[in-house]
Amino acid sequence: LAKTTQPISMDSYEGQEVNITCSHNNIATNDYITWYQQFPSQGPRFIIQGYKTKVTNEVASLFIPADRKSSTLSLPRVSLSDTAVYYCLVGDARGRRALTFGSGTRLQVQP
Amino acid sequence: EAQVTQNPRYLITVTGKKLTVTCSQNMNHEYMSWYRQDPGLGLRQIYYSMNVEVTDKGDVPEGYKVSRKEKRNFPLILESPSPNQTSLYFCASSLSQGRGRPYGYTFGSGTRLTVV
Numbered sequence: 001l002a003k004t005t006q007p008i009s010m011d012s013y014e015g016q017e018v019n020i021t022c023s024h025n026n027i028a029t030n031d032y033i034t035w036y037q038q039f040p041s042q043g044p045r046f047i048i049q050g051y052k053t054k055v056t057n058e059v060a061s062l063f064i065p066a067d068r069k070s071s072t073l074s075l076p077r078v079s080l081s082d083t084a085v086y087y088c089l090v091g092d093a094r095g096r097r098a099l100t101f102g103s104g105t106r107l108q109v110q111p
Numbered sequence: 112e113a114q115v116t117q118n119p120r121y122l123i124t125v126t127g128k129k130l131t132v133t134c135s136q137n138m139n140h141e142y143m144s145w146y147r148q149d150p151g152l153g154l155r156q157i158y159y160s161m162n163v164e165v166t167d168k169g170d171v172p173e174g175y176k177v178s179r180k181e182k183r184n185f186p187l188i189l190e191s192p193s194p195n196q197t198s199l200y201f202c203a204s205s206l207s208q209g210r211g212r213p214y215g216y217t218f219g220s221g222t223r224l225t226v227v
Contacts, residue, residue: 034215043115043201043218044154087154101146101154 004088009106018075020105022088025069033064033071036087038104044087048073075107083109113138117202117219124192124226132187132222134202142205143185144169144216145177147198154201160185192226199223 005023012018024033032051036044048055050062050071061074075082085104115136124130136143144159146169156169160179174196176188185204189196200223203216 036216041199041221041223043203043221044216045218046215049215103153 004090004102006086006088006102006105008103009108011108011110012078013110014079015077018078018082018107018109020073020075020086020088020107021070022073023070024088024090027068027090031090033062033068034089034091035060035062035073036089036101038085038087044101047086078107078109080109080111083107113217115202115204115217115219117200117222119222120220121223122225124224126193126226127191130189130192130224132189132200132202132224134185134187134219135183136185136202136204136217137183138204138217139182140204140206140217141182143179144203145175145185145187146201146203147171148201148221149198157187157200192224194226197224197226 010020032049034049035047037047038044048057048060048062050064052064052068055062063072063074071088073086085106087101087104089101115134118133141162145157146154147157148154155171157171157175158166158169158177160166163179163182166177166179174189176190177185179185185202199221201221202219205216
């Protein structure tokens with residue numbers, strides 16, 4: 001399984017764009033990159049998933065360079081409610097392989 | 112509403128008293144999994160199931176059992192709970208992971224278990 005490395009924590013202010021980068025140097029050809037958000041005492045919530053280039057949905061964008069050894073989750077104009085832990089996962093698309101959650105990035109949004 | 116339902120939400124029990132945490136999903140998902148979350152250790156997978164009657168160990172299976180007799184249910188069984196199993200437990204489900212891409216998980220709300 002590809003191991004992921006993320007910053008432990010980040011701080012931001014309301015209205016700013018936040019970019020969280022995840023490193024996954026040994027990502028495999030069939031692996032996808034998925035990001036989850038978790039609030040305290042709640043289950044993680046799927047945010048976005050991608051394979052290469054750029055993916056955008058209503059809440060975030062995911063940027064993946066050509067070598068796919070890293071990815072960046074971009075949250076536009078964060079609010080206080082975006083304060084949470086964000087996990088980057090690299091998933092094996094070929095079979096069952098467990099999606100291993102790393103330590104995640106704790107984002108604190110200040111007013 | 113599409114969801115994963117876990118019960119109970121909170122449970123305090125004594126060492127050695129068998130317990131079962133239930134998990135049910137209404138999305139016709141093939142894949143189900145159990146995680147435990149502990150401070151400083153993140154989310155660790157206990158067991159998973161690819162489909163009915165197909166289960167396998169995750170990263171921390173010791174002290175746990177699971178069964179998958181029906182597609183919608185995936186109970187977690189602690190035959191003889193110990194204090195080191197005090198944790199926050201999450202059940203998750205998704206479409207099959209073998210369809211060319213890993214589908215996102217839907218997680219339950221969690222079960223906070225305390226073993227004294």
